[in-house]
Amino acid sequence: MIWLAFSREQAFREAREKLKKAYSGKDAVLVHTVNSIEELDKVANLFMERLREWYGIYFPELKVSEPVSYCRIVAMFDRSNLDLATLTDMVGEEKAKEIIAGAKKSVGADFDDADIKEARSLANQVIAIYALRDEISEYQSMLVKKMAPNLCHLVEPALAAKLIAQAGNLERLAKFPASTVQVLGAEKALFKHLKRGTLPPKYGLIFQHPLIGNAPPAHAGKLARALATKLSIASKADAFSHNFIAEKLKASFERRALEISKLSKEKKAGPSKPPQGRPPFAERREGRPPFRPQGRPPFERREERPQGQQGGRPPYERREERPQGQGRPPYERREERPQQEQREGRPPFRPQGRPPYGQQERRPPYERREGRPQGQQGGRPPYERREGRPPYERREERPQQEQREGRPPFRPQGRPPYEKREGKPPGQGKPPYKKREEGQGEGQQGYPPKKRFNKFRRRGGRF
Numbered sequence: 001m002i003w004l005a006f007s008r009e010q011a012f013r014e015a016r017e018k019l020k021k022a023y024s025g026k027d028a029v030l031v032h033t034v035n036s037i038e039e040l041d042k043v044a045n046l047f048m049e050r051l052r053e054w055y056g057i058y059f060p061e062l063k064v065s066e067p068v069s070y071c072r073i074v075a076m077f078d079r080s081n082l083d084l085a086t087l088t089d090m091v092g093e094e095k096a097k098e099i100i101a102g103a104k105k106s107v108g109a110d111f112d113d114a115d116i117k118e119a120r121s122l123a124n125q126v127i128a129i130y131a132l133r134d135e136i137s138e139y140q141s142m143l144v145k146k147m148a149p150n151l152c153h154l155v156e157p158a159l160a161a162k163l164i165a166q167a168g169n170l171e172r173l174a175k176f177p178a179s180t181v182q183v184l185g186a187e188k189a190l191f192k193h194l195k196r197g198t199l200p201p202k203y204g205l206i207f208q209h210p211l212i213g214n215a216p217p218a219h220a221g222k223l224a225r226a227l228a229t230k231l232s233i234a235s236k237a238d239a240f241s242h243n244f245i246a247e248k249l250k251a252s253f254e255r256r257a258l259e260i261s262k263l264s265k266e267k268k269a270g271p272s273k274p275p276q277g278r279p280p281f282a283e284r285r286e287g288r289p290p291f292r293p294q295g296r297p298p299f300e301r302r303e304e305r306p307q308g309q310q311g312g313r314p315p316y317e318r319r320e321e322r323p324q325g326q327g328r329p330p331y332e333r334r335e336e337r338p339q340q341e342q343r344e345g346r347p348p349f350r351p352q353g354r355p356p357y358g359q360q361e362r363r364p365p366y367e368r369r370e371g372r373p374q375g376q377q378g379g380r381p382p383y384e385r386r387e388g389r390p391p392y393e394r395r396e397e398r399p400q401q402e403q404r405e406g407r408p409p410f411r412p413q414g415r416p417p418y419e420k421r422e423g424k425p426p427g428q429g430k431p432p433y434k435k436r437e438e439g440q441g442e443g444q445q446g447y448p449p450k451k452r453f454n455k456f457r458r459r460g461g462r463f
Contacts, residue, residue, distance in 0.1 A: 026147055027169035033140040034165040040133040047126045055119050058111045061102030064091055068130050071123040078116060079103040150234035153246030154227075154253070159208050163231070166205060174232075174239035181235075182206065182228035206231070211257055219260055226256045 022028070048067045055062070055074050064070040069090045077083065082103055087096035111119075141157040148170055151160035166184045167173035173181070183190050185204030193200040203224035207213055212223045230249040237243050 025169070026143055027164065027171075030140065030143055030147065030161055031165040031168075033136055033143065034161050036136055037133060037140065040129055040136070044126060044129045044133065047122065047129065051119070051122050051126060054122070056108075058108045058116070058119070059103065059106060060108050061106050062099060064095070064099075066091070068127060071127045071130075073099075074123040075120045075127065078111075079106055079108070148235065148238040149244060150238050150246040150249070151231065153244075154230055154234055154250055155206070155209055159205065162205050162208075163235075170235065171239045174235040176232065176235075178225075178229045178232040181232050182224055222260050223257055226253055226260075 044067070048070075051071065051074065059079055062070070062073065064073065072090060073087070076086070080103075082100050084096055084100060087099060090096075091099070137158070140161050144157045144161045144164070145152045148160055148164065151163070154160075155163075163181070163184060164170050164173055167176060176184075183201050183204045184206075186201035187204075189198075189201040192198050202221035203212060206224055206227055207220070209227060212220050212227065215223050230253045234246055234249055237245050
């Protein structure tokens, strides 16, 4: 038990020492400064957009791109008391004259003193936010120059601070390889490349370096790789050896950047590559005759063909064995044209033994055919008037369907009538459906619904 208590106290003591060592460095403070500056930028941009829309109702002609200058103009002046000298110090002489000219013919709405006061209050808050940001930015530059002088000499202090914050601390950044330093800040694109197979990112935060940001896209990847190599070496020197080697690293990087730019110029000025692939159609036809079947001359040069003035086949009226005229006559003037059935001695198509349509014997109407009774109005006579057919109401002696020609009623084979089945009480016959449902009838009991439905289904939907 004594040993367990001692080990527990020792573990707590070691944890406290590690926490104190982690907080003793300035890495965590630097990370907070970077995050604070980013959040202040977001808040200032939101407030600035709101102020431009708000004050634009009163003075829409005020167009100043610099946010601090815009806020100062809003806080100091309105449309009626603009000062040319003060505006010139803020935005320049030309822009000041333009603002004054726009104020004289402004189309904005009129604000009272309370409205202008609230807009100026918001403008003062935006100015304070930008002042706080500048203050934190100066503190950050001072802090990162003490922590990583080599990194700050290679790149700007703001970019060096962002690289350290993205890695977590300076020691962790020093342990990263150059390929990881190159893509710091582009984690989404990197993992998208690893997961979906898209193009890998060429750079991350180091794209903010002026040489890489202003380089053409074909050179940005090579420059980013060269800069990431130097940054990795500089971070190791800042974290472990604390030697200042940034001048040599910067000179080496500048030489490499110059080589990349010269290499690209030589490539642009070099000889162009020959065109690859199939040449154009016009170049392929050089020296080739036009396509014709083997041994077939052009139309004008063929034997027994009339020659045309412009080459090719002559018009219809100039062809041999054709009537001469202004052209082919219309269809209705071709009197000498034989009928289709008389051409080349061919008879018209008809079924074997069938005479032409005009010579066919027409069939007489129904009532005139042999052996048919004659009706007064033509057509077939009604049923009652046919020979041997009495009217429907006089057919008293007509037997029922079941009793015709000695045929018994239809039942399944071997099935007796209802009243003769086993287990059925004798009666005059099957009771009607209503009495079956109510359980009435001579010795009958009502069928249950399921049984009635089964009987309905067996009979094809008929009770």
